[in-house]
Amino acid sequence: MSKVRVAAFSVSLDEYGAGPRQDLQNPLGVRGTELHEWLFATEVFKRMHGQGGGSHGVDNDVAAQSFENIGAWILGRNMFGPQRGLWKDESWKGWWGTNPPYRTPVFVLTHHARAPLAMDGGTTFYFVTDGIESVLEKAKEAAQGKDVRIGGGISLIRQCLVAKRIDEMHLAFAPVLLGEGEHLFGGMNFHSLGFAPYKTVMGENAMHIFARK
Numbered sequence: 001m002s003k004v005r006v007a008a009f010s011v012s013l014d015e016y017g018a019g020p021r022q023d024l025q026n027p028l029g030v031r032g033t034e035l036h037e038w039l040f041a042t043e044v045f046k047r048m049h050g051q052g053g054g055s056h057g058v059d060n061d062v063a064a065q066s067f068e069n070i071g072a073w074i075l076g077r078n079m080f081g082p083q084r085g086l087w088k089d090e091s092w093k094g095w096w097g098t099n100p101p102y103r104t105p106v107f108v109l110t111h112h113a114r115a116p117l118a119m120d121g122g123t124t125f126y127f128v129t130d131g132i133e134s135v136l137e138k139a140k141e142a143a144q145g146k147d148v149r150i151g152g153g154i155s156l157i158r159q160c161l162v163a164k165r166i167d168e169m170h171l172a173f174a175p176v177l178l179g180e181g182e183h184l185f186g187g188m189n190f191h192s193l194g195f196a197p198y199k200t201v202m203g204e205n206a207m208h209i210f211a212r213k
Contacts, residue, residue, distance in 0.1 A: 002140060003147045003167040006157055007066035010035035010172045010206070016181040017154045023082050027095050034176045038205035039063055048101040059203035066170060071146025072139040073102050076156035077110040080125070086112050093117060094125065105142040109135045109156060132159050154182035161193055167213060169195065172206040 011017045012035055019029025026032065039045050043054030044063040054060070077084075081092045094100055099120040107126050114127040128135040139148045150160055160166045171184075199210040 002071075002143060002145055004136065004140075004150065004160070004165055005070075005147050006150045006152075006160075006166060006169040006171075008039065008063055008170055008172055009152060009157070010039065010174055011184055012174060012176045012178045012181075014177050014179065015184045015186075016178040017152065017157075017184045018182040019178055020181045022078060027082070029181050031176075031178055032181070034178075035174045038172060038174055038203060041205060050099075055204065057204050058201055058208075059205055062170065062172070062201065062203065062208050066149075069147050070104060070149045071143025072104050073106040073149050073151050074135055074139050074156065075106060075108050075151045076153045077108060077112075078153050078155070079151055080108045080110075087114050090114060090117075093119065099123075105139070106151075107135050107139045107142070132163055132165070136160075136163075136165055154184055157184065158188065161188065161190075164193060169211045171209050171211075172203075173209065174206050 019032035022029045038059050041055045042060040042063050044060050046054035100123040103122040105124050107128050110127050113129050117125040194213045195211040197211045201208040
């Protein structure tokens with residue numbers, strides 16, 4: 001059965017999933033890259049970006065598992081780029097160059113319409129303006145029975161949690177204290193949403209907690 005998943009999503013020990021003040025120099029917010037050092041070191045990440053080398057072990061294994069059986073992704077507008085408001089033009093094509101790592105249809109939830117954007121490697125970005133239920137429906141249809149992965153950011157994940165549309169979550173807790181930024185569970189009762197941890201795995205550079213309904 002198709003599932004909606006949050007997988008390999010990095011958070012700090014104080015539960016921030018991104019740093020503050022995102023811009024072109026800080027795509028993940030100030031100090032946000034520190035959350036992902038565990039992933040950057042893996043063979044999976046380096047191979048995705050056309051590089052050699054990288055570590056093997058627990059972190060690499062869970063990173064690889066996060067891509068298994070994924071038929072479509074959903075991203076928030078901030079995950080696609082730093083622009084806000086109306087699209088000034090369509091020159092911005094994402095943070096990832098001409099060959100993004102998704103290799104599937106990717107649905108970007110936004111308030112501002114834009115034509116679909118086909119990229120190399122099988123990634124096509126679709127921009128959805130009519131809300132969370134619509135973007136989930138479109139992604140599930142495109143996934144053709146495979147899972148839908150919620151890539152972030154924090155606002156999108158929180159919307160999906162409130163709508164009770166996420167089935168499983170894998171959070172990678174990095175040994176970092178950000179102190180500010182975008183907080184994942186602030187003001188939210190995660191337990192009341194029906195989730196319970198079912199597995200904890202210690203990686204080389206992160207602690208991986210898996211929860212499901």
